[in-house]
Amino acid sequence: MTTQPVSANAPSTGRRKRSGCIPGCFITLLVLIVLLIAAWFVAIRPTLHTIASDQLDKAMTSAVNQVPSHAGDQIPSGGLTLPVDETIITNLISVNLAPSNPVKHPVTHITSSGMRLEFQLYGYSCAISALPYADNGQLKVKNVTVDGIIGLVMSSDEITALLNRHLADAQQRLQHPTTGVQLKDHEVDITLG
Structure with missing residues (x-):
């Protein structure tokens, strides 16, 4: 019986280990995840933040500009309570949204515990x-x-600061202090001094 020498180039009959591929x-995959997270914080989020902030700022500026200058001149010296219902707020927001605006279908809800604005942003529900x-005389x-x-x-x-800045602008146009706010179901009563 003769044995043949095994060549170094001969294929082996055993299975090759593939454990070197998994790590x-x-x-x-880990590097890709780290790169995506870095891209979110460095480029994507700041860009989206600027777009969202600008859109909200434009809509609120437009709403504040609809408050007539010196409208407070018609407020009696003893003060005035303005009832503002959900429909008024919803309509004020809707009128100031351009058809191309990514914010759609705003709906305001008022209860005795707070106010809630629900809307869709690029088709996703938000509130x-x-x-x-x-x-101190300011609505906040x-x-x-x-x-x-x-x-x-x-x-x-950031939303709080944006809202309070525009509420201060509206207050300045009215030229009367806000002395009270009372929340009811479907309505907020704002008392001006």
């Missing part, structure tokens, strides 16, 4: 909730919460 794939109050909001995809690009603190 390489895992590392590649902003807040509690209006009077502070606090306890702002942000729900939905808008929360990925704007924080509650």
Whole structure:
């Protein structure tokens, strides 16, 4: 019986181990995830934040500009309570949204515990909730919460600052202090001094 020498180039009959491929794939996947997260924080989120902030700012500026200058001249010296219902707020927002605006279908809800604005942003449900109050003659909001995809690009603190800035602009146009805010179901009563 003669044995044939085994050549170094001869294929082996055993199975090759593929364990060397798994760590390489895992590392590649991990690098891709890290790059996507970095892209979100460095480029994508700041861009989306700017777009969202600009759109909200334009809509609120337009709404404030609809308040007539010196409209407060018609307020009696003893003050005036303005009842503002959900429909008025919803319509005011809707009128100031361009057809191309990514914000669609705003609906306002008012209860004795706060106000909530629900809307769709690029087809995704979102909401902003807040509690209006009077502070040293200014109408302000606090306890702002942000729900939905808008929360990925704007924080509650940023929305609070934006809302309070525009409420101060509206107050300046009225030229009368806000002395009280009372929330009811479907309505908020704002008392001007």
